[in-house]
Amino acid sequence: MADELKPEELLNQTRQNHQSNPPITSWMDTPTIIRKGMYCYASNPKSVEYLGLPNARKWNPIEDDWKLPDNWQEIIHKGFKERLERFRSIKVFMDICVRCGACADKCHFFIGTGDPKNMPVLRAELIRSIYRNDFTSAGKIFGRLAGARKMTLDVLKEWWYYFFQCSECRRCSVYCPYGIDTAEITILGRELLNLIGLNIDWIATPVANCYRTGNHLGIQPHAFKEMIEFFCEDIEEITELKLEPNFNKKGADILFITPSGDVFADPGTYTCMGYLMLFHYLKEKYGLEVTWSTYASEGGNFGFFTSHETMKRLNSKMYAEAKRLGVKWILGGECGHMWRVIQQYMSTMNGPADFLEVPVSPITGTKFENAKETKMVHIAEFTADLIKHGKLDLNPSRNDKYKITFHDSCNPSRGMGLLEEPRYVINQTCNHFYEMPTNTIREQTFCCGSGSGLNAGENIELRMAGGLPRANAVKYVHEKFGVNMLACICAVDRAALPTLMEYWVPDVGVIGLHELVANALILPGECERTTDLRGEPLSEEEGE
């Protein structure tokens, strides 16, 4: 990270961008320069080919020739038309924006970069201008006066650059008086780009991996099992208990699916250990059988960042595996966009899941009415219910060294409304919890800056800029209350936020909700714990 900007330099650059006037020339006449640090590498042709998606080839975004099919304009036009016919959202959002600008300074990428084309309204105008030219009479007659322009290679490059600078977080949609959702616009833009083979590798390769091995990281079944067993060994060291998780077990009560990121990298791994410990507890105490699957070993769905079709292809595994294993219902781990897909798409795309039962917690008897069709329960709901009924033995003081604040993930907040459950769990498992300012949490929460497949290494400047508003709010509670831990319920958060914190607020760590739960959870027969899941002493003093 040597050649990158220091935090003060990045902040200065952003502030200058905000304070200086935008270019005198119209945005339509301001060419887009694809800048290092702001874009992700092009997709690997092998991944594109494996998925059977169009125009697999090696290409480089900063080269002039993108190796497009000759009739790319026609493909885009046809694809656009088809999607207008399929999605009322797109049709309406193309027509009704009044450009009031309420969304402008709500986007974390605009706040963090100051690039006017990162204003949600302008991001949408990039595509609306083509819509007007191709599909409206006003645009055809009045051209630029009506805000229309022709599709050119420059426009296409601009699309690619800016639709991969949006994390589909929907924050703008909260403030828009008509609910115009830039996530819809970006999804459309990316679908069109995918029609001519313009994707980024940080999305395409995970998608291909997920298709083949069941998870984004391409972990094969035996390795997946080994990795989980490795966590069990770590847990044994801490608790002196031997855990025996189930894999692909037919007839288990519940199938558990979580993002594979948590199997792979810290601090997500500790969250994963948290799940294992919770399930062990429930098995020992209440005889609940939870099984993991290697086939459906991914909760996240990068297909969502490719196209609706790809999303459906990946998501289909969840129900297919639940059916094969004959479980009663599915429990989903902590993840952001995974839950947008489950909440708002899964049952429509791959349902009805009539082979499953309406989820009932066998321990508390609670029927999850809010999941009775999709038959998939969020683990925060599940755990909150267990705690509420006093079914978990908890010792919150084991989390006493943490001063926690909670980062609402975009999708559970704005695509679901899961706000109180994790807070309840935190309050029951920790003694020190502080909220960030109101404008930065719950439905107004800021993205980590790396969502929707943008958590790559090569676009680090974009990520640090996009995460600035989140970091800024964390910094506020860090300075005011001494907050030293940022809790979250999303695997991408756990992958992205540590880098972000290290950059902007170096004294704050990142922790998953179920790591907190497992720290506090007293397992039957465990030894006296001296360390937390990270192998660090339980309190600062003991470590001295």
Next chain:
Amino acid sequence: MNLNYLFSLLAVTVLFLVPWVGVDILGKKELFGLIIPYFAVLIFIGGFIHRIIHWAQSPVPFRIPTTCGQGQSLSWIKQNKIDNPSTTMGVILRMILEIVCFRSLFRNIRLEYREGKHISYEWEKWLWLGALAFHWSFFVIIIRHMRFFTEPVPFFIKALEDLDGFLQIGLPGIFISGFVLLAAVLYLFFRRIYIHQVRYISLASDYFPLFLIMAIAISGIIMRYFTKVDIISVKEMTMGLVTFHPVVKEGVHTIVYVHLFLVCVLIAYFPFSKLMHSGGIFMSPTRNLANTTRVKRHINPWNYPVPVHTYEAYESEFREKMKEAGLPVEKE
């Protein structure tokens, strides 16, 4: 960029002059007083319906409300039933708040880069206030104008007039709504020019309706407070229009024709422009749907089968490795 508003200003100026020429010089009173208004109304109603039906011809394949509060969950967790509705009643309340009170715009805050290292978010309700003032005063004005189109004038129009004129300043008494509209439209215009981000995103088609509405408000104010017109004759003409016995009265001031013509332009332009946001808000899937996708299956009419990687294919590829690792397999 500035060409955008210069062009719109020019266009509205020309439109302002057209009826002067048409009526005063060419004497085309029937055209401006009868034919154009009828056409404009037809275009407005027909165009509006056409646009809504055009939108309705695309399905809503997924249920994608933007949830702005706690969702329906465990019985002991308090749901925000309006900002994250799970019932039709909740959706209706959410839509009413959105349409009548501009709920979402009320959330508006402004980003402020402070010297030093903090970003902060400042109170900013001016846009909300300006938008409310604009839309509500426009609405009041439209209702008030119904006195020209109804005989006898219904009580609620009279009541609204009395309310609007309660200040009793000057003669004829001032209607507050007219001045509020003009002030609000000026505010909306100056904020477009003054806030550089908004200026940057503004198109000619954003300035045009503002200038047009400004011109309508100004011509209305001129006619009521300065160049007095014979409103009995005016009402005879307007009543002629709505009872389909159109007449042209002599002695009606040209400013009346200007005012009428500009209104005709506005309503005829309406269905082809961003002004359709008035109909669009009702059709916005992020606002008009309940957040119940996990409770009740939403049907996508074009849901089609997609290629999937089946468990069988997966197991065939990894069977040996799975067996070795002790994972259960379907086929030995």
Next chain:
Amino acid sequence: MQKNKMYDKEKVLAGLTIFVIIVTFPFWYNMGKAAPAPEIKLSDKAKAAKVCVAPKSFMTAEHMQILDVWRESVVRNKKRLYSSLDGKNYNMSLSTGEDSCIGCHVSKADFCDRCHTYASVRPYCWDCHIEPKENK
């Protein structure tokens, strides 16, 4: 997907129906009602006088302005004499005596109210002045 099929048809059509009903309000509200413009009944005295304090066309549009000026002149400046353009002098008064507006236009109902009601104008003259008795 079928071409030109409407989705959520019932809701959309219901909404459109409401829209059409609202925007066509003036058309159906007045249906079957004759709405002739009011005819002013001039009193014999007014007919005989032939001219008012200013030409008729001016009076129809601007009479409220004249009354406003008169009020100012009488109440604040104690000046009650009005010289018209054609050189005649009039007593500035709305309703006092023969030599006033009402003195000539004797019936408020026949003269003032007809237009005011038609145009939905409610002047506040009679908030202070005593309404003339109608002698039918």
